Structures are given as structure tokens and as C-alpha cells.
Amino acid sequence: MADPGKEAASMHKAATGLWAVGHHTTKPLQEFKSASYDLDALGALGxxxxxxxxxxxxxxxxxxxxxxxxxxWEAEAKLIGEISDAFDLLDLLLAAQARAKKG
Known part of the structure; x- marks a missing residue:
């Protein structure tokens, strides 16, 4: 089985990247929407x-x-974050189980 801690870190990184997408697209999307109502550049051709x-x-x-x-993407980031949290919890539980077996 893969290391849950590493899986959690990887998923957290992916979720963080997906969350950031919206921050990068907000301004260009607003500018694009504004431009859709100002098509004077088409001139006579339009x-x-x-x-x-x-x-x-x-x-x-x-x-x-x-x-x-x-x-x-935001919904997927949330889901990936929740899965990452589950892997973190699994990692803690496995570590606690290993300590209990030793002790």
C-alpha cells in the first residue's frame, strides 16, 4: 500500500492548485465579458x-x-481536499496502531 502521508500531501497540493485556478481566471473572464458588449472593433465588417x-x-x-x-474545479478541489484529510487521518491511525503493537 502507498504511504498515506505522501498521498495526502500530493492530493493537498493538487487541491491547492485547483483552488488557485479561479483566482487566475477571474480578471480575464471579467474583461472578456466586458468585451462581448463592446464589439465596435468589428466596425462595418460586423x-x-x-x-x-x-x-x-x-x-x-x-x-x-x-x-x-x-x-x-472548485468542487473537485474540495473533494480532493477531503480525500487528502482522510489519508492524513488514515496515516495517523496506522501510526497509532503500529505504536500500540510495539508497546
Missing amino acids: SLLGAKSEIEEGMTTLSELTKQLDDE
Whole structure:
């Protein structure tokens, strides 16, 4: 069996990394959402193609999907953290059992 302490540390590191994802995506996502309502850069091309509303809708959809991913990653980070805590507890219980057998 793998060392529960090492497994716990590894999972804790993974959970911490997943928690950090949201901090890195918040500002870019807000900027992206803002840009979806300001498509003047398309100029006449956007008007000629009638693409402005479709682009706005696509950008909104991408923003919503990104938020859903962030929520999913946060939930996964929480679960991994709980599993890490379980491995920490298992490690303590195994150590206590080993001490009891010696003593």
C-alpha cells in the first residue's frame, strides 16, 4: 500500500492548485465579458455580416462555460481536499496502531 502521508500531501497540493485556478481566471473572464458588449472593433465588417449579435452570444456562452468550469474545479478541489484529510487521518491511525503493537 502507498504511504498515506505522501498521498495526502500530493492530493493537498493538487487541491491547492485547483483552488488557485479561479483566482487566475477571474480578471480575464471579467474583461472578456466586458468585451462581448463592446464589439465596435468589428466596425462595418460586423455590420455587413450581421455577426455582432452572434459574436456577443458566443462570447456570453464562453463566459458561462468558463464560470461552470471554475465551479467544477472548485468542487473537485474540495473533494480532493477531503480525500487528502482522510489519508492524513488514515496515516495517523496506522501510526497509532503500529505504536500500540510495539508497546
